[in-house]
Amino acid sequence: MDGKRNTILFKLFGSSISYMRRCLFSVLSVGPVPNHLAFILDGNRRYAKKWNLGEGMGYRAGFLSLMSLIKYCYELGVKYVSIYAFSIDNFRRRPEEVQCVMDLMLEKIEGLLKEESLVNQYGVRVYFIGNLKLLHEPVRLAAERAMKATSNNNNSILLICVAYTSTDEIVHAAQESCEDKWATTQSSANIKDSQDGEEKDTDDVIKLSDIESHMYMRVAPDPDILVRTSGETRLSNFLLWQTSNCLLYSPKALWPEIGLRHLVWGVLNFQRAHPYLERGRKQP
Structure with a gap:
């Protein structure tokens, strides 16, 4: 009897919390709501050390926080929600730690x-962003399956940056742009002008639009807010190209400690800075 009563009370409490959260979001929605939030998940290992947790438990705690924050x-x-899940530089860590992260991933x-996952409940399309060939093969194949399985979802977008650094993304985009431009130039080299017999002038200059069309992150607009936990203000080679005009927010909480209050405070800061950010975007 007590167990049944506790279950009912737990459900009522959960419903009350959900209702209050919806009310809070309704108030926030009176102002501008960010279209794209990006997160650097910093502090998982420090959280595990702080609480004397075992190997990999900090990452598992961080995953629970991630699921809650994505839902919010x-x-x-x-x-759009983007997360910096694993940097190319992280492959330099101890092999056991890298393997632990790959297994968890x-x-x-x-x-x-x-079917009951968050992405299916909210109609989320998942993209894995980065140099995916660097991932362990089982992880890469699973990522490809997840992208294919969610390709028809269109309510929201989750971008998981793995085996990613911004410099690698920029180099990749530049290389792809050069290869495309070279192929176009070669195919046009023998085309003669119909009037004077001269070779047609081809545009062989790499433009900004060429680079951006080959970015890994081309599937999403630039972020409105970049959040890095643990109080750190470094970007750590994440979205350097895309964050020239977005709000940077650095709560002191370690990543597994982040919660609803941090999200609300970040959005309030964004709304306060929104006029200035909009002026920056309108500049040529």
């Missing part, structure tokens, strides 16, 4: 494919 973002009306990616 989509309830608020944020269309594989487990959680496979969880995304389940």
Whole structure:
């Protein structure tokens, strides 16, 4: 009897919390709501050390925080959420730690494919962003399955940056742009002008639009807010190209400690700075 009563009370408490959160988001929605939030998940290892947790438990705690925060973002009306899950530089860490992260990543990616997963509940399309060939093969194949399985979802977008650095993205975009421009130039080299017999003038200059069309992040607009936890203000080679005009927010909480209050405060700061950010975007 007590167990049944506790279950009822737990459900009522959960419903009350959900209702209050919806009310809070309704108030926030009176002002501008960010279209794209990006997160650097900093502090998982420090959290594990702080609480004397075992190997990899900080990352697991961080994953629970991530799922809650993604849900809050989509309830608020944020269309795009990007997360810096694993840098190319992180492959330099101890092999056991890298393997632990890869195993956890594989487990959680496979969880995304389940019908009751958050991505299916909210109609989220998932992109894995980065140099995916650097991932362990089982993880890469699972990422490809998840992208294919969610390709018809269009309510929201989740971009998971793995095996990613911004410098690698820029080099990749420049190389792809040069290769495309070279192929176009070669195919046009023998085309003669119909009037004077001269070779047609081809545009062989790399433009800004060429670079941006080959970015890994071309599937999303530039972020409105970049959040890095642990109080750190470094970008750590994340979205350097895309964050020239966005709000930077650095709460002191370690990533597994981040919660609803941090999201609300970040959005309030964005709304306060919104007129200035909009003026920056309108400049040529």
